[in-house]
Amino acid sequence: MIKILEKSKCSGCHACVGVCPYGCITMQRDEDGFLYPVIDESSCVDCKLCERVCPIINKKESCKQIEDISTYAAYTKDNNLRFNSSSGGIFTEIASAVIEDGGVVFGAAFTENFDVAHKCIDRIEGLRELRGSKYVQSTIGNTYSLAKQYLQDGRKVLFTGTPCQIAGLYSYLGKEYDNLITQDIICHGVPSPMLWRKYIELRESKVGARTQGVSFRHKKTGWKTFSIHLAFANNKEYIASISKDYYMRGFLSNLCLRPSCYDCKFKDKIRQSDITLADFWGIQHVLPEMNDNKGTSLVIVNSKTGRELIKRISDKITIKSANLDEAIKHNTAMTCSASCPSDREAYMETVRTKGIKRATKKYLKVSFALKTKRWLRRFLKK
Ligand SMILES: Cc1cc2nc3c(=O)[nH]c(=O)nc-3n(C[C@H](O)[C@H](O)[C@H](O)COP(=O)(O)OP(=O)(O)OC[C@H]3O[C@@H](n4cnc5c(N)ncnc54)[C@H](O)[C@@H]3O)c2cc1C
Ligand code: SF4
Ligand code: SF4
Ligand code: SF4
The missing domain is CATH 3.30.70.20 (Alpha-Beta Plaits)
Structure with a gap:
């Protein structure tokens, strides 16, 4: 192929x-x-x-030095924005600053039928489309060439995405632009769009209506125990904790990631991007005063451009310095690829032929201990 x-x-x-x-x-x-x-x-x-x-065939060694990297825990002071963001809402704050300076922002958005694709936004209100992690691979489409046009026109561009998408952009551009800022994420890997489509179809058939909104990181029960939430055209909704939901269980068990994610070439403390964002998992051990279960971002600043942007938004956010090694101790996806389960292919084949429900029941069995725990919890609630 x-x-x-x-x-x-x-x-x-x-x-x-x-x-x-x-x-x-x-x-x-x-x-x-x-x-x-x-x-x-x-x-x-x-x-x-x-x-x-191709950024995989020609992987560039970064000229950045580990000593130049600064690490922070941060969250926006805007509580509503923080609630609607995956971690601390830092993406929207940096993106808003770029748009205020006359720039444009590229990132992952849902399409009309809830596939995920990159798009360009030039208004602050439009940033809601890019806000929030979408756990499906986002299609780059023609956004690299669009970004190049804006850069050549002298417009500031913030391009955000997975580390492989940022590497692809730099390779495509082939030269440095002073008006380009890039932001990547610590990336667990991206799940199969086929699985996501089957999942949406299953949920829609259960409620008998089309999907109208999706949040992979609903904070109703807090940031650390987040849920997946879908809203439907008939005003019904679906919300489930990640330990119960078919899709999230497949994702977090690494059964449905893109093959390249199991041997990712971009796992490194030194990044190509100007800023790396992630969830600050383990914040309770590192900076307990930043731990309120509303979402705290891990912000890794990799360049002078990144430092200037974080300084520019400093009045909008609560921010504290942290140590890089301590910060990533609880986030192995920074430096290690997800391991590929031996039954990945069998799981995906079952999804393809028999559907996501059958595949989950067969390959993601709930242990007896967990079943008992859930039953006890329900019993005590009653
Ligand atoms: C597929 C995926 C895997 C991740 N894995 C980890 C992990 O292992 N550990 C960790 O700490 N954090 C991980 N993250 C990052 C984390 O979920 C948050 O995105 C990050 O903390 C920024 O949150 P925020 O509140 O600042 O902004 P938010 O508003 O929540 O994030 C928006 C940003 O995420 C980008 N984005 C959303 N979906 C996608 C997508 N499908 N592809 C590319 N970019 C996307 C948008 O373009 C935008 O830049 C992952 C995110 C994604 C999308
Ligand atoms: S899509 Fe990207 S990674 Fe794949 S062959 Fe083309 S340049 Fe290489
Ligand atoms: S860039 Fe196009 S023309 Fe050149 S080798 Fe690749 S496919 Fe062929
Ligand atoms: S794990 Fe690596 S290859 Fe997979 S999406 Fe993330 S950066 Fe790209």
Whole structure:
């Protein structure tokens, strides 16, 4: 299927598609819904530009030094924004500052039918579309070339996404721009869009209405014990803790990640981005005064550009310095790839042929101890 790079290594960043001067590469979905480049060999002139731009084949060593990295725990002072963000709402604060300066912001948004794709936002109210983690791979589409146009026009650009998407952007651009700011995340990995589609269809069939809103990180029961929440056109809603929900259990058990996520080339303390955002898991041990279960972001500032942006929003946020090694002790996804379960393929095959419910029941059995605990809790409640 793919000639540029071995399929299991390709992160789907779209850099090769954007760079091909003859438009002979298209991204096509495999059976799990992940996009891979496919070359139309009849129009390919073998210039090898696609290979030269691929950030996996040509992984760049960062010139940044570990001593230049600053680490913080932070959250916005705006409680409503914090509630609606995955961790401390720092993304919206930095994005708002860029838009106030006349810039534009790229990030992951839901499409009309709840797929996930990158888009460009130039109004502060529009940032709500990018707010919140979407646990599905986001399609880059033509956003690298759109970002390049804004950069060439001299407009400030904040590009956000997974570390592989940021690496793809830098490779695609091929040169430094003073008006570019990048923000990545600590990334557990991205689940299969096919699984997400099956899940949405299952939920919609249960309530008999179309989906109208999704939050993967609903904080009704707090930041640490978050839930998935779906709102439907008939005013019904679905909310479930991550330990009970079919989709979140598949995600957190690593059964449905993109193959490249099991051997991710971007796991490093030194990042290409200007700012790295994450959940500050373990905050209760590191900075207990920042631990109120409403969401605290881990903010890792990797460059002078990143430092200036965090300084610019300092009156909008509560922020405290932390030690990088202590901060990532509770967040292994910073430096380690998720391990691939031996029954991943069998699970995905069952999802494809028999659906997500059957696959969950077969491969994600609830232990007797957990069943008893849940039964006891229900009993005591009564
Ligand atoms: C797939 C995925 C895996 C993650 N894994 C971890 C992890 O292992 N450990 C950890 O601490 N944090 C992880 N995070 C990051 C964390 O969930 C928050 O995004 C981060 O703390 C920023 O939160 P916030 O409150 O500042 O902003 P929010 O408003 O919650 O985040 C919005 C930002 O997330 C980006 N985003 C949302 N969905 C996607 C997507 N599908 N692809 C690319 N970018 C996306 C948006 O573009 C925007 O930049 C993950 C996020 C995603 C999307
Ligand atoms: S070798 Fe050149 S022409 Fe062929 S697909 Fe790659 S970039 Fe396009
Ligand atoms: S450039 Fe990106 S999409 Fe193309 S082969 Fe490399 S990783 Fe895959
Ligand atoms: S784990 Fe690595 S390859 Fe997978 S989405 Fe995250 S950055 Fe990309």
